[in-house]
Amino acid sequence: MQPVRVRDIAYQQDSAALFAALRDLPEAIWLDSGKPRSLQGCFDIISACPDQLLETRGALTTVTAADGSQSSRQDPFRLAMQLLQPMLDIEPFPDIPFVGGLLGYFGYDLGRSVVDIPSTAAKVADLPDMRVGRYLWSLVVNHQARRSQLFFHPLCPASLEADISSRLANASDDNLAQSQRFKLSGPFKPTLTKDYYRQSIATIKDYIASGDCYQTNFTQHLSAEYQGDLWPAYLALREATPAPYGAFWQWSDQAILSVSPERFIKTDRENERISVESKPIKGTMLRGSTIEEDQENAIKLVNSSKDRAENLMIVDLLRNDLGKNCEPGSIRVPKLFSLESFPNVHHLVSTVSGVLRSDRTALDLLRDSRSKAVAVADLRFGESTFRFAGPVGKFKDIQNLQGLRVATAYPNLVSDFLAENGVRATVVQLDGAVESAVKLGVADAVADVVSTGSTLRLAGLEIFGPELLRSTAQLICAPGKEQLSQTLLRRMQGVIVAREYVIFDYDCPANLVEQASAITPGIESPTISPLRDESWVAVRALVRSGDINAKMDELYAMGARAILVSAIHAARI
Numbered sequence: 001m002q003p004v005r006v007r008d009i010a011y012q013q014d015s016a017a018l019f020a021a022l023r024d025l026p027e028a029i030w031l032d033s034g035k036p037r038s039l040q041g042c043f044d045i046i047s048a049c050p051d052q053l054l055e056t057r058g059a060l061t062t063v064t065a066a067d068g069s070q071s072s073r074q075d076p077f078r079l080a081m082q083l084l085q086p087m088l089d090i091e092p093f094p095d096i097p098f099v100g101g102l103l104g105y106f107g108y109d110l111g112r113s114v115v116d117i118p119s120t121a122a123k124v125a126d127l128p129d130m131r132v133g134r135y136l137w138s139l140v141v142n143h144q145a146r147r148s149q150l151f152f153h154p155l156c157p158a159s160l161e162a163d164i165s166s167r168l169a170n171a172s173d174d175n176l177a178q179s180q181r182f183k184l185s186g187p188f189k190p191t192l193t194k195d196y197y198r199q200s201i202a203t204i205k206d207y208i209a210s211g212d213c214y215q216t217n218f219t220q221h222l223s224a225e226y227q228g229d230l231w232p233a234y235l236a237l238r239e240a241t242p243a244p245y246g247a248f249w250q251w252s253d254q255a256i257l258s259v260s261p262e263r264f265i266k267t268d269r270e271n272e273r274i275s276v277e278s279k280p281i282k283g284t285m286l287r288g289s290t291i292e293e294d295q296e297n298a299i300k301l302v303n304s305s306k307d308r309a310e311n312l313m314i315v316d317l318l319r320n321d322l323g324k325n326c327e328p329g330s331i332r333v334p335k336l337f338s339l340e341s342f343p344n345v346h347h348l349v350s351t352v353s354g355v356l357r358s359d360r361t362a363l364d365l366l367r368d369s370r371s372k373a374v375a376v377a378d379l380r381f382g383e384s385t386f387r388f389a390g391p392v393g394k395f396k397d398i399q400n401l402q403g404l405r406v407a408t409a410y411p412n413l414v415s416d417f418l419a420e421n422g423v424r425a426t427v428v429q430l431d432g433a434v435e436s437a438v439k440l441g442v443a444d445a446v447a448d449v450v451s452t453g454s455t456l457r458l459a460g461l462e463i464f465g466p467e468l469l470r471s472t473a474q475l476i477c478a479p480g481k482e483q484l485s486q487t488l489l490r491r492m493q494g495v496i497v498a499r500e501y502v503i504f505d506y507d508c509p510a511n512l513v514e515q516a517s518a519i520t521p522g523i524e525s526p527t528i529s530p531l532r533d534e535s536w537v538a539v540r541a542l543v544r545s546g547d548i549n550a551k552m553d554e555l556y557a558m559g560a561r562a563i564l565v566s567a568i569h570a571a572r573i
Helices: 016-020 076-087 108-113 158-169 173-177 194-210 230-240 291-302 305-323 362-366 411-420 434-440 454-458 483-500 510-519 545-558
Strands: 005-009 029-032 043-047 052-057 060-065 068-072 101-106 130-135 137-142 147-152 245-251 254-260 263-270 273-279 281-286 332-341 345-355 374-378 384-391 405-408 426-429 445-450 461-471 474-477 501-509 527-530 536-544 561-566
Touching: 005 158, 016 043, 016 173, 029 101, 052 076, 060 076, 076 101, 076 108, 076 130, 101 245, 137 158, 147 158, 230 245, 230 254, 273 305, 281 291, 281 305, 291 332, 291 345, 305 332, 305 345, 384 434, 405 411, 405 434, 411 426, 411 461, 434 445, 434 454, 445 454, 445 461, 454 461, 483 501, 501 510, 501 545, 510 536, 510 545, 536 545, 545 561
Parallel strands: 405 426, 405 445
Antiparallel strands: 005 147, 029 043, 029 245, 043 137, 052 060, 052 130, 060 068, 101 130, 137 147, 245 254, 263 273, 273 345, 281 345, 332 345, 374 474, 384 445, 384 461, 501 536, 501 561, 527 536
C-alpha cells in the first residue's frame, strides 16, 4: 500500500475562513457540517483542483483531464468506479471520511442512465445529471476531536501540495471579506400558477381517495434573478438554517448550494467488511418559541400517526433498496422514529443499516444491478403468468406497443422481451400498483404478474399478446452457494407439505383396512393401530388438503367412523 502524506494545521470552530482561502482554485468544494451553529455534524471536507472530471448529460458522459476530453456512452457509475480504482491502494485511515477520491453530485435524472423511465417534466436548470471530480487531497476538520488535518494522496503533485499548505497557513477571517456582495434582483417566482397548483392538489387527493396511490411528492421549481457572488449567499444560508450536511461547489457560471439535515448513504470499512447506513427523515415540526411549547411540539411529532406512517414507508423502501447490494440477513433498523432536533425544526429520523456484499461497491448502492442467481427448487405454489395488458379494445398484439410506454415492476425482463420481438417502447419502472399506471397517465400499457386477472379488469384493462413467462415461486441463491441453501430448502419443503396435506384420523372395521388404505394411502402407507374392540382399528394418514370432503364422504360410506381432520404446522417428508 502507498503512504498518504498527512499534516496537521490549526483547528478552527468555523471552517468558512479555511475554504475562503482556497475557493478561487479550480473546482473548489466544501462539504460543510454547519459547525459551530449546527447541533449535529462532525466533519468538514474541503478540496480543489481535481485531476479528472466526469460530467454526464443524458446518455453521454464526458471525461476531462489535462490532456483533453473523451466521451462515452458507458454506465456512468462504472466510469466513476474506473476513475476511482487507481486511488484505492493506500494505507487505511478508518476514522477519516475522505483522504482523496471522488467528490461531486449524482442528480436525480442520472437514474435514467440505468433504468428506462420517461421524462415528462421540462428541465428547469441546465445542470449535468452527474458531475464528479477526482480529488487528490483533502482538508478534514474533525469538530468532535477539535483537529484539522491535510491528507495528500501519493498521486498528488508536490507543487499542488505546497500551494495548498501555503494558502492555509495564511488563512484568516480577512478571506471572508474578499467577495462581492450578493443581492436578489427580485423575489423567487414559482413555475406553476396558483390555479394549476390547486387543481393538481385536488387531483392527487382524488387519486388517494380512490386507492390509486398512497403518497405523492408534489413539488415545483422556484427561481429568482440575482447579482453578485454566490459565496456570501451560501454563508447567509448556512447561518439561517444550520444543518449537518451542507455543500458549496462553484464552477464557471454554475454552483451547488445545499443545506440538508439528511444523510442519504454512509459507508464504513470494518476490517474486511463495509457497513452501510442510511438515515431517512419523514416527519417535521417547528421548534417552539418557549421551552414548554418546544417540548409539546416534539411530543406531538413523536406521537403523530401520519408522520410515523410516512417514515415507516421510507424505511421499508430503503430496506428493499439496500438489500439489493447487501449480504442477505444483514439489513437492520437500529433506530425507528427517533427524534432529532435542529435549530429550526424537530425531525423524525430512522436508521437503516446493512453489510455490503463483497462483490459490491458503494457506487452500486446508487444504481440498480442485474444480480446473477441460481434456481434451487420449484416451491410449487404461487402459480402465475406474466402478461401485457391495456385499455379494453386498444391493443391486439405487442407490435401495437411500438413507440409507447409500458409500466412494470420488472423492467429488465420486459425490456429484453420487447427487444427480442423487435418492439421499441419506453419501459417505466413502478414498484407497486402497476395496474393503475394507465389511469394515472404514466403509461399506455402495463406488464404485470397475473393470477386470475381480476385486478386488471377492475382497473379497466384487458390482457393481450403472448405470455412473457409462466412461473411459480422459486428458491434461488447466489452462484456457488447451492449447498448452503439445502437446509433452508428442507425447512421450506416442510412448510409446503404442511400447506398441501392434512392428517386424517378415523376408526375403521378391521376387515376393511385394505379398502381404507386404498382411499388414504398416505406418503408411504397409513398408520394402523389396534383398538380395545379387536374388530376395529385406528387409521392415520396424510391426505392432500384439496381432497378433504370427498375422502371423508368415501370413508364414511365405506363404514369408517369418528373421522377427524387436523392441520399440519410443519413437516419433514
